[in-house]
Amino acid sequence: MERRYRLGHVPKEGIRVIDAMESRFAQAAPPGAGFVSLRYVDERTESLGVRHGVMEPAHTGSDVGAMITVMDGGGIGYAATSDLSVSGLQEAGRRARAWARRTAGLAVTDFSRLPHAAQSGTYETPVAQPWSSVALGEKIERLRAPCEKMKTDDRIIDSWARMVHLASETLYLDTAGSRVHQRFEMLMPNMGAVAVRGTEAQRRTLHGQGAARQGGLEVLDQLGFDEVAPRLAREALELLEAPDCPTGRTDVLLAPDQMILQIHESIGHPLELDRILGDERNYAGTSFVTQDMLGTYRYGSDLLNVVWDPTRPGQLASYGFDDDGRPATREHIIEKGILKRSLGGGTSQERAGLEGVSTSRASGWNRPPIDRMANLNLEVGDKTFDELVKSIEQGVFMATNSSWSIDDSRNKFQFGCEYGRRIENGELTTVVKKPNYRGISATFWRDLVGVGDERTFQVLGTPHCGKGEPNQMIRVGHASPVCHFASVAVFGGA
Amino acid sequence: MQDAFNRLAGDLMAGLQGEEVLLCSVHGEDSDFVRFNKGRIRQAGAVRQQGISLELIRGRRHAGASATLSGEHDVDLARLKPLLADLRARLPRLPEDPYLQYATDVHSSERHAEADIPTPDEAVDRIQSAASGFDLVGVYASGGIHTGHANSLGQRNWFDTQNFNFDWSFYLSGDKAVKTAYAGQTWEETAFARKIARAARQLEALKRDPHTIQPGRYRVYLAPAAIHDIVGLLSWGGFGLKALKTGQSPLLKLAEGEASLAEAVSIAENTAQGFAPDFQAAGFIRPPRVPLIEGGRHAEALVSPRSSMEYHVPTNGASAMEAPESVDVAAGALPDAEVLGRLGTGIYVGNVWYLNYSDRPACRTTGMTRFATFWVENGEIAAPLDVMRFDETVYRMLGENLVGLTAERELVLDPGTYLQRATTSGRYPGALVEDFNFTL
Numbered sequence A: 001m002e003r004r005y006r007l008g009h010v011p012k013e014g015i016r017v018i019d020a021m022e023s024r025f026a027q028a029a030p031p032g033a034g035f036v037s038l039r040y041v042d043e044r045t046e047s048l049g050v051r052h053g054v055m056e057p058a059h060t061g062s063d064v065g066a067m068i069t070v071m072d073g074g075g076i077g078y079a080a081t082s083d084l085s086v087s088g089l090q091e092a093g094r095r096a097r098a099w100a101r102r103t104a105g106l107a108v109t110d111f112s113r114l115p116h117a118a119q120s121g122t123y124e125t126p127v128a129q130p131w132s133s134v135a136l137g138e139k140i141e142r143l144r145a146p147c148e149k150m151k152t153d154d155r156i157i158d159s160w161a162r163m164v165h166l167a168s169e170t171l172y173l174d175t176a177g178s179r180v181h182q183r184f185e186m187l188m189p190n191m192g193a194v195a196v197r198g199t200e201a202q203r204r205t206l207h208g209q210g211a212a213r214q215g216g217l218e219v220l221d222q223l224g225f226d227e228v229a230p231r232l233a234r235e236a237l238e239l240l241e242a243p244d245c246p247t248g249r250t251d252v253l254l255a256p257d258q259m260i261l262q263i264h265e266s267i268g269h270p271l272e273l274d275r276i277l278g279d280e281r282n283y284a285g286t287s288f289v290t291q292d293m294l295g296t297y298r299y300g301s302d303l304l305n306v307v308w309d310p311t312r313p314g315q316l317a318s319y320g321f322d323d324d325g326r327p328a329t330r331e332h333i334i335e336k337g338i339l340k341r342s343l344g345g346g347t348s349q350e351r352a353g354l355e356g357v358s359t360s361r362a363s364g365w366n367r368p369p370i371d372r373m374a375n376l377n378l379e380v381g382d383k384t385f386d387e388l389v390k391s392i393e394q395g396v397f398m399a400t401n402s403s404w405s406i407d408d409s410r411n412k413f414q415f416g417c418e419y420g421r422r423i424e425n426g427e428l429t430t431v432v433k434k435p436n437y438r439g440i441s442a443t444f445w446r447d448l449v450g451v452g453d454e455r456t457f458q459v460l461g462t463p464h465c466g467k468g469e470p471n472q473m474i475r476v477g478h479a480s481p482v483c484h485f486a487s488v489a490v491f492g493g494a
Numbered sequence B: 001m002q003d004a005f006n007r008l009a010g011d012l013m014a015g016l017q018g019e020e021v022l023l024c025s026v027h028g029e030d031s032d033f034v035r036f037n038k039g040r041i042r043q044a045g046a047v048r049q050q051g052i053s054l055e056l057i058r059g060r061r062h063a064g065a066s067a068t069l070s071g072e073h074d075v076d077l078a079r080l081k082p083l084l085a086d087l088r089a090r091l092p093r094l095p096e097d098p099y100l101q102y103a104t105d106v107h108s109s110e111r112h113a114e115a116d117i118p119t120p121d122e123a124v125d126r127i128q129s130a131a132s133g134f135d136l137v138g139v140y141a142s143g144g145i146h147t148g149h150a151n152s153l154g155q156r157n158w159f160d161t162q163n164f165n166f167d168w169s170f171y172l173s174g175d176k177a178v179k180t181a182y183a184g185q186t187w188e189e190t191a192f193a194r195k196i197a198r199a200a201r202q203l204e205a206l207k208r209d210p211h212t213i214q215p216g217r218y219r220v221y222l223a224p225a226a227i228h229d230i231v232g233l234l235s236w237g238g239f240g241l242k243a244l245k246t247g248q249s250p251l252l253k254l255a256e257g258e259a260s261l262a263e264a265v266s267i268a269e270n271t272a273q274g275f276a277p278d279f280q281a282a283g284f285i286r287p288p289r290v291p292l293i294e295g296g297r298h299a300e301a302l303v304s305p306r307s308s309m310e311y312h313v314p315t316n317g318a319s320a321m322e323a324p325e326s327v328d329v330a331a332g333a334l335p336d337a338e339v340l341g342r343l344g345t346g347i348y349v350g351n352v353w354y355l356n357y358s359d360r361p362a363c364r365t366t367g368m369t370r371f372a373t374f375w376v377e378n379g380e381i382a383a384p385l386d387v388m389r390f391d392e393t394v395y396r397m398l399g400e401n402l403v404g405l406t407a408e409r410e411l412v413l414d415p416g417t418y419l420q421r422a423t424t425s426g427r428y429p430g431a432l433v434e435d436f437n438f439t440l
Helices: A011-026 A085-103 A136-150 A217-224 A229-241 A256-271 A346-352 A387-389 A442-445 B002-013 B073-094 B119-129 B189-206 B223-234 B241-245 B305-311 B336-343 B394-400
Strands: A001-005 A035-051 A059-072 A073-079 A120-124 A155-176 A179-195 A199-206 A248-254 A306-308 A331-335 A375-378 A393-404 A413-425 A427-432 A436-440 A448-451 A458-467 A473-481 A481-491 B022-037 B040-058 B060-068 B109-110 B136-153 B156-173 B177-182 B216-222 B265-270 B290-294 B324-331 B346-359 B366-376 B380-384 B389-393 B402-413 B423-440
Touching: A011 A035, A011 A085, A011 A155, A011 B389, A035 A085, A035 A136, A035 B290, A073 A085, A085 B040, A136 A155, A136 A229, A136 B073, A155 A229, A179 A217, A179 A229, A199 A229, A199 A413, A229 A413, A229 A427, A229 B402, A248 A256, A256 A375, A256 A393, A256 A413, A256 A442, A256 B002, A387 A427, A393 A436, A393 B346, A413 A442, A413 B389, A442 A448, A442 A481, A448 B022, A448 B156, A458 B109, A458 B223, A473 B366, A473 B402, B002 B022, B002 B040, B002 B073, B002 B136, B002 B156, B022 B119, B040 B073, B060 B073, B109 B241, B109 B394, B119 B136, B119 B156, B119 B189, B156 B189, B177 B189, B177 B324, B177 B346, B177 B402, B189 B366, B189 B380, B216 B223, B216 B336, B223 B324, B223 B346, B223 B366, B223 B402, B223 B423, B336 B346, B336 B402, B336 B423, B346 B389, B389 B394, B394 B402, B394 B423
Parallel strands: A001 A120, A059 B060, A073 B040, A120 A179, A248 A393, A375 A473, B109 B156, B177 B366, B216 B346, B324 B423
Antiparallel strands: A035 A059, A035 A155, A059 A073, A155 A179, A179 A199, A248 A481, A306 A331, A306 A375, A393 A413, A413 A427, A413 A436, A436 A481, A448 A481, A458 A473, B022 B040, B022 B136, B040 B060, B136 B156, B156 B177, B216 B423, B265 B290, B265 B324, B346 B366, B366 B380, B366 B389, B389 B423, B402 B423
16 A cells, blocks of 8 residues: 655655665564564754753754564564664564564464555655754754743743754564655744742743644744743743632633643543553553443543544644554544544554554654554634633633643543633633642543634644553644533642 | 773764863663563563763863664764764854863772573563463563763763563452562562562452542551652652752752651662662762751752752752652651551552642642552451542641651662663652542
8 A cells, every 4th residue: 555645855865774774674584484574763853942041951862773573473572773784683683583482372462363464655744944944053042032031020030941853764664565654853842931939939831841743943933932931921920929729610711731631641541442451551551441432432522522633734743654554544533522433553453353543653763662642632613712711600711731640540630730710700810820620531521511613723742641661752742722611620729 | 881882982082172071971771571461461572772972062062962872883983973073063053051060070980780680581481470360461671771971081980780670460350450569680589479479469358349438538558659659759850959949849848948747757869779870971979878858857959060050059969850869768667567557447558640749839749549559447458449539748748647657668679661771769668647638
């Protein structure tokens, strides 16, 4: 199956690396082994930051390696190496095959039953303003300027503006004849201010850890990076003087930079099929969702529509193929509140006998693919922000996640935000600090009573989703409009 | 590995120009990972990785880079020389750094840990044999870990170890499970068998009908694994000087004398008795012990070289994150054998999970009970408890509401494997606490 996404000019060096890996894979694949794949990852990063007027250490990173996976005799084994010579890859192939043979008959499934269709295709992140098109000094100035704008008051004792640029190139090859070449580029900016009075501190940030997208420097414009600093400083100072969030059961209106966390923890994780199958029970946890709920379970109100969409341009976890080389397509996960399918990659789908999505992903060349979220988005409704506020007699508007905790079944949660405002008689009123709320996933989404329109919708993501044994930290995209939930338990500080 | 690193660093340093200083750090592992679910193997494999970090310094300007190493000297040198040239070219475009600090006194050291670990093949046999009949889920990790440092002033440091870490749970059904770990540098079959037998006994207790409690305040015993998680949360920005100076530390009130913990609470960074290297990326050597909390009051902060310059406090060799790596929570006087009796009627909390702050300045934390948590009546385990959310300040749980800490402590070797296998560890007692707040 041939799929082609936007893959423009490929530098000669890229072609050389790929060509070398293809010939080396041919030499390294253990002869006679059932099925062998190679996943090569070349990831380059550059980190720049300015903190309270002082440049932080500048750093570049280059992380290059490959993993060979062998499925043989029903078993599975992998070996990852940063030695990309023929002999290094051959040694990896030998170790992977030894593990495959050792696990034959002992594995959770008969891996020889997994289907392996040959896939080929490419994917490349669309980039409007390449990272390399702007000089280092200019980038530093773009970080220094917001820091200066945040130093508006002696009570602002810390401020920062940072960005991490990441470019990665991956190549997937297997003995079924697959060849998948993908190139990603992303920017993860971060900005914040801390206001302190005595031992009370308040911080405001640019979407917490959620400001992250694929693309080049145009991501800064998309996120309003150059304009947001004065507001962050002002709101940090406002919070310092604000009363605590009230305690009680009331309506909440959640901004997109809190909604992404709500989606992530209480929809995304519970729907990961490997959790449902029990793989994560010792670490990341299990799920309150069981296989028999798929297709019938009412996850939320009729207003709840959630899509798994790796095809959305510019979102943090967009791709053409997952790390098992399977093509990725947009799918409805929850439609009008009804759970349609889980987030399970090829291996989990085979084990469970269920439909899933192509979401077998690895955090790098040195970790094996497991079921992960990619872009998991809540679709827009038809209410303007003003209409949502006006519909609330008593409530709290909360923005920007600052605290997250949920049980191992992904059911009982408690989340906190940086910034809150009371809603009284359909109007935003007093700023309140330390807004927290708690609930239960299985019922929370059924109280979704209002969904914002396109103008309230924001495309965000998180670079830090942890899971797996061995542990893996992966990048996940989420997008959401502003959402209104009825009758939620809210509270403030101690 | 050590010789190869020193040779590579030496060859890079031979190309330095003028007053340039070069700091090199290497880290790597050769690990096997076996992941289990329902007593069978989900994934098994090996990871051989090695990476180097370079910091090129000229005056007060510096630039850093990291790269993976192949392990082939000529290949790696050919990749790193252009990288060094790139750093040199960046230096004039970067501003001077007032907070730059690196070790200028030469303190070379090396530490090689003795180990007797089973081959991964043997470990799989032993685990599957011992766990036969149980719903086992978890991960076995083993192999070598190394870290090295070299600078162009002549300092050379090396640390390597071999160890294993089997982190697993026995599941009964749903979310009812017992979590256990067996880790170390020498596998002792009898010790492993004791762990299995203890977990099996707790699993039997989980078979009773679960008990449900209403939100409210309860007398609890927090087992050492739970204290490990709570101190682990505090370590996330709690003990560092930068976090204190920027108002972000949850222990700011403690540091300012506005709050205190119980006198029995003393916490230290105990590098001498830990399993982590005693040097860090800028070449500073860590002191054997840094007291963080003494007798319930704030003692010292962890100070990175950068914070040292910013806040004019001498560094104590902390990493840039200023988090402890070898935690030592002092033991108390409560004998393990008396825990249930002293608890009387209340909750035995085997583990807690997914902690975070619900009010950072107040050091108020929230999290869930998880694994082997029991309702206790009159000093006897009565029933397993359905998971509960707590929301409580550390100042209350380890302060005014602390009844006592256990005399025995447990050694926890961090099973974490983000990026590579961790070398962090800690020693933790259990804690008997009154009026512990459950909310959901």
